Amino acid sequence: MLVFRSFALALVLSTPWVAAGDTPADAAVEALAGESVSRLEWGLDRLRRALLEIFAIDPLTLEPSVPPYFINANVAADERRILIEIGRTLPSVGNAQARELCAEYITRVRGFLSVDKTGIPAVNGVSDLAAEYFHPQFRAAPPDPDFARALDDAVRLRALVAAPMSGVYAVCTAKLTDSPIHHIE
16 A cells, blocks of 8 residues: 555656645646637537426426436537437337427427427527527627528437337437438338
């Protein structure tokens, strides 16, 4: 144990970002605090958290959603696209109902971002995505409309409804705007 502590202390003191008297935990937190966060990472995190809040409540009963939804928002690096995924595993559901729920999840995300169920933005030809989630709050001017349209075009929505015990799976996809919902068979 003494040998391990001596080695750990030597490692800590030889690491350039650890000041004398700091613990490795202090140094780790300080190193993370010194890193910048991109607008993309910041916006994706804010969007994911907002979607978690929206999908946490059943809109018909206003009760917590049981079972809960799986929500993910990330970048599909190979495609340079933003992928928003919504999924739910249910104990029992038929094929037709699973397909309806799948489309409903995409419609709910679109509605949340001010896009109608057919994919048409409700205001000025763009969704709320750029203004609400990727635009720095300290900037007085709204985001450039061309940037907002390009960001909308980069978003892909994917929903999944699963009932593994009965072998029912429904997967559907759509672009955020200007796209019908496609069911994947």
